Amino acid sequence: MCLGIPGRVVERRDDGGFPTGLVDFGGVRREACLAYVAGEVGIGDYVIVHVGFAISKVDEAEARRTFEVLREMSRLDELEWIADAIEPAPPDVRPAAGATRGGHP
Amino acid sequence: MKYLSEYRDPAIALALIERIRRIATRQWTMMEVCGGQTHTIVRHGLDELLEGAVEMIHGPGCPVCVTPLEQIDKALALAARRDVIFTSFGDMLRVPGSDCDLQQVRARGGAVRVVYSPLDALELARRNPEKEVVFFAVGFETTAPANAMAVWRARELGVRNFSVLVSHVTVPPAITAILTAPDNRVQGFLAAGHVCTVMGWTEYEPIAERYRVPIVVTGFEPMDILEGMLMVVEQLEAGRHVVENQYVRSVRREGTVPARERVEEVFELVDRKWRGIGEIPMSGLRLRDEFAAFDAERKFGLGGIVVNEPAECRAGDVLTGRLKPPRCAAFGTRCTPEHPLGALMVSTEGACAAYYNLARHRIGESQGVTT
Numbered sequence: 001m002c003l004g005i006p007g008r009v010v011e012r013r014d015d016g017g018f019p020t021g022l023v024d025f026g027g028v029r030r031e032a033c034l035a036y037v038a039g040e041v042g043i044g045d046y047v048i049v050h051v052g053f054a055i056s057k058v059d060e061a062e063a064r065r066t067f068e069v070l071r072e073m074s075r076l077d078e079l080e081w082i083a084d085a086i087e088p089a090p091p092d093v094r095p096a097a098g099a100t101r102g103g104h105p
Numbered sequence: 106m107k108y109l110s111e112y113r114d115p116a117i118a119l120a121l122i123e124r125i126r127r128i129a130t131r132q133w134t135m136m137e138v139c140g141g142q143t144h145t146i147v148r149h150g151l152d153e154l155l156e157g158a159v160e161m162i163h164g165p166g167c168p169v170c171v172t173p174l175e176q177i178d179k180a181l182a183l184a185a186r187r188d189v190i191f192t193s194f195g196d197m198l199r200v201p202g203s204d205c206d207l208q209q210v211r212a213r214g215g216a217v218r219v220v221y222s223p224l225d226a227l228e229l230a231r232r233n234p235e236k237e238v239v240f241f242a243v244g245f246e247t248t249a250p251a252n253a254m255a256v257w258r259a260r261e262l263g264v265r266n267f268s269v270l271v272s273h274v275t276v277p278p279a280i281t282a283i284l285t286a287p288d289n290r291v292q293g294f295l296a297a298g299h300v301c302t303v304m305g306w307t308e309y310e311p312i313a314e315r316y317r318v319p320i321v322v323t324g325f326e327p328m329d330i331l332e333g334m335l336m337v338v339e340q341l342e343a344g345r346h347v348v349e350n351q352y353v354r355s356v357r358r359e360g361t362v363p364a365r366e367r368v369e370e371v372f373e374l375v376d377r378k379w380r381g382i383g384e385i386p387m388s389g390l391r392l393r394d395e396f397a398a399f400d401a402e403r404k405f406g407l408g409g410i411v412v413n414e415p416a417e418c419r420a421g422d423v424l425t426g427r428l429k430p431p432r433c434a435a436f437g438t439r440c441t442p443e444h445p446l447g448a449l450m451v452s453t454e455g456a457c458a459a460y461y462n463l464a465r466h467r468i469g470e471s472q473g474v475t476t
Contacts, residue, residue, distance in 0.1 A: 003141045003325060004247065004299055018258070033224060036250060036364040048302065048355070051194065051244075052222020053251040055361055056302050062354050069326050 004048035004055055005070060006063035009034070012043055023049055026067055114328070121331040122154055125338050129158035133341050134290045135334065136283065136426065138276055139297035140167030140454025141325040147459040149327050151334075159334055162290070162426030163459075165279055165379065166297055168244040169196050169452035170420065173378040175412040176243075176272040177202040181210055182410065183239050183270060183401060190216040190233060192226035193241040194248075200448045203412055223255035223269070230259070230267035239401045242269040246300045249273055249390060250364035253371035256392065256399045268401040271391050274377055276300050277308045278388035283425060284316045290426065293337035295323040295330065298352040305360030309348045317346045324352040371396055380448055381420030418447035423456055430457040437461060 011022035012034065019034040021043075033053045034041060041047055046063035047054035058066070137143055143163045146152055152161040165171050181202045184191035191207070198207045198219065211217035216236075220226050223240050230238035242252040252269060259267045276297060283291055296309060301322045313320045319340035323333030333351045340346060350356055368390075377389020392400045402408060414421075417435055422428035430436055430449070440446040442458055449455035453462075 004302075030221065033222075033251070033254060035254065036361055036367070038363075048299070050247045050299070050303075051251045052224055053254065053364075055247070055250065055299075055364060056355060058355060065326075 003070060004050040006046055006048050006058060006066045007032070008060075008063070009041055009043055009045050009047060009054075021054075023047065023054070025049075026071075117328060118331060121328070121335055125155060125331070125335050126158050128335075128342055129338050130342060132157055132160055133292050133338055134160045134162060135293040135295065135337050136162045136164045136291045137295040137323070137330070138164040138166040138280070139295075139300070139325060140170070140452070140456075141299075142166070142295060142297070142323065142330055143456050144454060144459050145325055145327055145330055147456075147463050151327065151330060155334070159338065163423070163456040164283070164294075164426075165382065165424040166245065166276065166300075167449070167452050167454035167456075168248070168274070169200060170448040170455045171274055171379045171382070171424070172197070172200065172243050172272045172448065173380045173412075174203060174414050175378060175410060176270065177206075178412050179402065179407045179410050180207060180241050180270055181205065182407065183405060184210045184215045184217050185213075186237075186405075188237050190218060190229060190236050190238045191241070192218045192220045192229060192238060194243070195219045196452055197241055197243060199445070199451050201445055201451070223252050224258070227255050227259055227262075227264060227267055230264050231262070234266055237266050237268070237404075239405075240267070240269045241272070243272045245273075245297070246275055246304045246368070247302075249275075249368045249372065250303060250361075253368045256371050256396050257367060259399055260396065265398070268399045268404050269392070270401040270407075271372075271389075272377075273372065273390035274379060274385075274388055275374075275390065277312060278385050279379070280309075280312055280320075281316075282382070282385045282388070284312070284318060286425065288427070291318070293319040293341055294321070295333045295337065296320050296348075298322060298324040298329070298355060301350075301352070301356045301360065303361050303364050305358050305365075306348050306350065306356070307358065313346050313348050319346050320348045322348070322350045322352050322356050324355070379424070381414060381418065381422075381424050383421070415446065418449075420447040420449050420457075423449055430460040431464075433457070437464070 007023035007025040009021050010024050013020050019038040021034045023032045032049050037054045040057050046058050048056050183189050207217050226240035306322050309320045319337045321333045321336045336349050372390035373393050374387045375389050375391045376386050378384045397403050419433050440450050445451045449457035
């Protein structure tokens with residue numbers, strides 16, 4: 001949980017003054033809170049997400065590199081939790097079966 | 106040099122290693138704070154490649170590993186209640202408490218749910234108004250902004266059946282505790298890149314100054330760590346002791362200001378026990394009185410649960426660098442990831458699990474693991 005996962009912002013919403021959005025993590029999409037980066041992040045930007053919260057903006061090259069390193073390290077734990085999580089995303093954005101275990105031996 | 110093939114660019118790694126070896130006039134002892142860094146160091150054998158120039162002591166930076174037994178037992182007590190839905194990040198489920206773990210409570214019928222984000226737990230509370238939903242708020246400064254926001258949002262939305270069992274810890278007091286221990290050998294630190302992405306590094310500046318110790322904010326890839334090591338060695342050889350930033354592509358001096366502000370608004374510093382280490386003054390977070398209605402310990406009266414750590418697990422010695430995991434008598438025999446004595450063997454960020462998995466990686470499953 002200490003290593004954030006980079007993803008691309010694909011939707012932005014304002015839930016009654018609470019900025020949220022949909023973030024794409026290498027094909028797996030998930031809601032994230034954008035409140036901490038609201039002033040600097042738009043659609044198409046890359047962010048580092050810790051347990052559902054975007055914490056910082058990064059450039060695309062850094063995001064891709066970090067994601068691959070996490071994949072190699074089998075450290076995409078948070079994406080596994082998505083598979084186990086109690087409130088699945090709407091059907092159109094649910095990860096494909098097996099997608100969240102990508103990179104694991 | 107057998108592990109160099111795993112690097113993305115072996116030539117750069119080799120150049121960094123040679124540079125460190127060339128400038129080191131003696132062996133320097135340093136500590137990496139982050140469990141992700143420990144994983145990289147052990148996996149790539151960085152400590153072996155630099156033997157004689159750098160000795161690495163693996164620090165306490167694994168949030169699962171330092172959560173004290175007492176808080177695990179409180180979690181187990183809450184999870185067993187019929188009126189409670191207990192929610193947690195996935196990697197806390199197998200951490201052993203005094204009698205069992207959360208997974209076993211779930212198997213016996215306890216309502217234990219894995220969530221991806223604390224906001225999922227809050228949503229669960231809104232949809233189940235007849236139940237109490239408790240979230241296990243663990244971690245370092247990387248998860249504190251998320252947990253702070255969930256509590257802040259619960260108050261804003263008036264969700265009364267949501268609370269958090271807080272077991273947050275912060276890095277700078279742990280560094281101070283290590284530096285002030287009578288048998289401390291650490292001469293320089295690689296600070297945790299993602300923690301500093303949130304918090305910045307101003308808190309580390311007085312520590313570097315007061316204890317005359319170099320602190321380099323470092324990422325968690327092999328190249329990051331080698332470069333961080335080089336920057337520490339350069340300072341030590343020059344007799345300097347300042348905070349420097351290796352992880353420039355992610356970390357700013359002031360951190361992520363809105364996240365810091367929300368953490369400070371919701372949480373206050375308290376003394377906190379660390380698993381295997383004991384109490385470190387002002388090293389933990391708890392909810393401020395304005396948010397007491399969301400504090401599971403106060404809501405459910407858990408203050409009476411006081412637990413001491415088991416003697417056989419030597420997590421404290423490992424976390425403070427006195428013991429390398431393979432030298433522990435229980436390592437790989439009575440303590441394995443399948444049957445862990447302590448949290449260091451459970452989490453992928455734990456030093457014991459890192460060494461255990463490395464041994465499997467090197468020896469091969471068929472021959473088993475005997476260090």
